[in-house]
Amino acid sequence: MSAPSIRILPTMLPLTLTVVVLLALLPAPGVNAVDHCPSGVLALTFDDGPGEHTPAVLDTLAAEGVPATFFVLGRNVDLRPWLVGRAANEGHEIANHSYTHRDLEELSEDEIREEVLRTDRAIRDAGAEPLPLLRPPYGHWDGPGGKVATAAASVGYTIVTWTYSPTDYLADADTIRARVLDNLHPDAIILLHDGSSNAPEMIAALPAIIDGAREQGYCFGLLDDGGGVVPPAPPEVEEPERPDEGPHPAAPVVTGTPLWLLRDEPSGGVADHRFRYGRSGDVVLRCDWNGDGRDTPAIVRDGTWHLRDRLAGGAADHTFVYGRVDRGDLPICGDWNGDGRDTPGIVRDGTWHLRDRLAGGAADHTFVYGRVDRGDLPLAGDWNGDGRDTPGIVRPDG
Ligand SMILES: [Zn+2]
Structure with a gap:
């Protein structure tokens, strides 16, 4: 059972009006972003990389509308x-x-940390937020x-390798294309090399790889902090312009690489739990997802919910799409049916859509309460102690 299920952090991202307007045009909550990826x-x-062939890779990805993950070498980041x-x-x-690019197994833990942190700094100096994955x-x-994993973890990094390598640094374009298209499976992590001198062969194969994978029913996603493959953001929808009409709600969005510092006692002092989970732009919240009586973290990134059952970073224990949080839906959580487990909800334009399961799909409870579209802050809690969380609002200047 949960106390207020939304916590507004000091950094709040005001919703733009165009997004609020857009919400009225969107499909109902529960629309799943992976529906168009049947395979x-x-x-x-x-x-x-980055290397001399990286611009051609970026040009191809841009032309195809495909996101990718670049595992860069810090020394090359400093060059380009x-x-x-x-x-x-x-x-x-x-x-x-x-x-x-030395073999990390042959280095000391201190040397491994230095390899990771020099690269981390180079990426940040280049203006990007590194994904905390070390390949x-x-x-x-x-x-x-x-x-290697221990040294990486001590500086906040998780090891990830790949599921398939076509050895593109040795092969011609036709071979690379055929190998990749013959070895696709859900959640495949495909290893290619933009930093190889053979990259022109891979680049020549890339459009056919992308088209062929799409014909097989796949789409292209990114990696999460734990190295899992996450679906792409929902397709872009054109946002109409509209003038400001007054206050609008804000979502609890973090910036930078968020560090969770949690206390077990109702007092100040040293954090009892300290971990990194999520990254800049994620919406954060916490609830008791598995009904063990403890609240644990969640992030919502690009509309996909990533829930942890433990007070730790790493791979999500539950992942699903619910609502259009990337488009301004306010995420909340609570034990709506009194079964002891907290589940997701969203508030869109003042309408509450609550789920009784950790999954996307149609809402189990839908109603209007308050004027959340006009600035009321939604807040769920077990107000009468019956074991069920129910809605509330806090109205500014009420
Ligand atoms: Zn390499």
């Missing part, structure tokens, strides 16, 4: 920082492939709990 989602990843800025601006993720050079690491 699943793939992640394209590019290693060893503008390419990292461009890639980030064009919607791609920038992750870490070490500074020098060890050559895929060499000594497994979970080993030296």
Whole structure:
């Protein structure tokens, strides 16, 4: 059971009016962003750049409307920082492939940390927010709990490798295309190299790889903080212009790389739980997702909910699309049916849409309460102690 299920952080992102207007035009909550990907989602990843061939890769991805994750070498970022800025601006993720491309298994933990942190700094200096994933050079690491993963984790990074490599740095375009298209599966992480001298062969194959994968029913996503493949953002919808009409609600959005610092006692002092979860632009909230009596974190990114059952970063325990949080729906959570588990809800234009399960789909409870579209702050809680969370609003200047 939950106390107020939305917590407004000091950093609040005001909704733009155009978004509020847009909401009226959108389909009902529960529209699933992966509906147009019947075979699943793939992640394209590019290693060893940025290099002289990276602009051609970015041009192709832009022309095809495909997002990708670039595992950059810090030394190359320092040589061509503008390419990292461009890639980030064009919607791609920038992750870490070490500074020098040495075999991390042969380095000390201190040296591994230095490889990661120099690259992290180079990415930030280039104007991008790094995704906290480390792909060890050559895929060499000594497994979970080993030296490489431990050193990476100590600076906030998770190891991710790949599920398929066509060895594009050795093959011709036709071979690369055929190998990739013969080895697709849901959540595949495909390893390609923009930093290879053979990259022109890969670039020649890239449009056919993208078209072929789409013909097979796949679409292209990005990686989350735990290295999981996440669906693409819903298709862009043209936003009409409209003049301001007054106050509008705000969502609890974080900036930077958010660090969660939680206390177990109702007092100040040293945090009892400290972890990183989410990144800049994510909406954050917390609820008791598995009914064990403890609240744990969630982020909503591009409309996809990523819930954790533990007080820790890492891969989400529950992932689903509910509502259009990326378009201004306000996410909330609570135990709507009194079964002991908190589940999601959204408020869109003053209408509450609540789910009884950790999944997208049609709302189980829909009603209008308050004037959330006019600035009322929605707040759910178990006001009468019957074990069910119910709606409330806090009205400014009420
Ligand atoms: Zn590499």
